[in-house]
Amino acid sequence: MNVSNLIITLLLAFSNPICSQSQKLQTKTFYPKDSTVFNEQSDFDYSFGAKPYGKTTMIIRTSSRYGEFHFIFKKRTKKIEHFGGNYSDVYGTKADGTWGVVRKDYNEPFTLSNHNLYAFVLLSDHGGTIEKVKFQDFGNEVYWPEFDYPNCFVADENKDGIPEFYLTYNGESDGLDAKPYKQLVYTFTLKNKEFVKSKATAYFPAGNEEDHYYEEFDANWKALPVEIQRRSKAILNQNKSKNKD
Numbered sequence: 001m002n003v004s005n006l007i008i009t010l011l012l013a014f015s016n017p018i019c020s021q022s023q024k025l026q027t028k029t030f031y032p033k034d035s036t037v038f039n040e041q042s043d044f045d046y047s048f049g050a051k052p053y054g055k056t057t058m059i060i061r062t063s064s065r066y067g068e069f070h071f072i073f074k075k076r077t078k079k080i081e082h083f084g085g086n087y088s089d090v091y092g093t094k095a096d097g098t099w100g101v102v103r104k105d106y107n108e109p110f111t112l113s114n115h116n117l118y119a120f121v122l123l124s125d126h127g128g129t130i131e132k133v134k135f136q137d138f139g140n141e142v143y144w145p146e147f148d149y150p151n152c153f154v155a156d157e158n159k160d161g162i163p164e165f166y167l168t169y170n171g172e173s174d175g176l177d178a179k180p181y182k183q184l185v186y187t188f189t190l191k192n193k194e195f196v197k198s199k200a201t202a203y204f205p206a207g208n209e210e211d212h213y214y215e216e217f218d219a220n221w222k223a224l225p226v227e228i229q230r231r232s233k234a235i236l237n238q239n240k241s242k243n244k245d
Helices: 003-021 032-041 226-242
Strands: 026-030 055-064 067-083 087-093 099-106 110-125 128-138 143-147 153-155 164-173 179-188 195-204 214-217
Touching (some): 026 032, 055 153, 110 143, 164 226, 195 226
Antiparallel strands (some): 067 110, 087 099, 110 128, 143 164, 164 179, 179 195, 195 214
């Protein structure tokens, strides 16, 4: 082998692992309107788990060198109540001096949804489809969790070829307790492909004078690579800026 061929061989030997490790993820998001297309391209139905978990609201399909993943978001509605849309009588002294209805105030309509949220990460490879992550948060009459869909996504912030799964949601509730905005990151290692959940939470004051905005980060979040921490924290910062008084 001449010198030039030897150099090319060495370059390929060292560059190929690097290129494959930093291979970009391929992601595609499917909403309910895309369910027919999804079903044509997938081994399972868009309505996955409809009976126990309710309606599928979004699926993110991610192809990586470690397999194909589906990040599935679901909402199971238990009860919907509609209020308002009517008028309330306001009593007082009328122009003629008598007591009676002086005006009618319109009550803006609003709806309360009692529902549960679910999310799954499924891994598909030659051995079939395996559930790797299950998230759930149950709502009730005074607590209404909602996904922040624009901030639910899959990324590879530290460029190691391993996808991270970002799940973000609001915990709106009745009363004066601080309202949590939670940012979860699901990651896995190559050793066993077991997922680890990391959590960052921002708390917004809701009426108590002594309350103030603050953030909490669990031990798993603090152990994340700095690039992933930075992306997660950016979501909290963006939401804080959007909700300034």
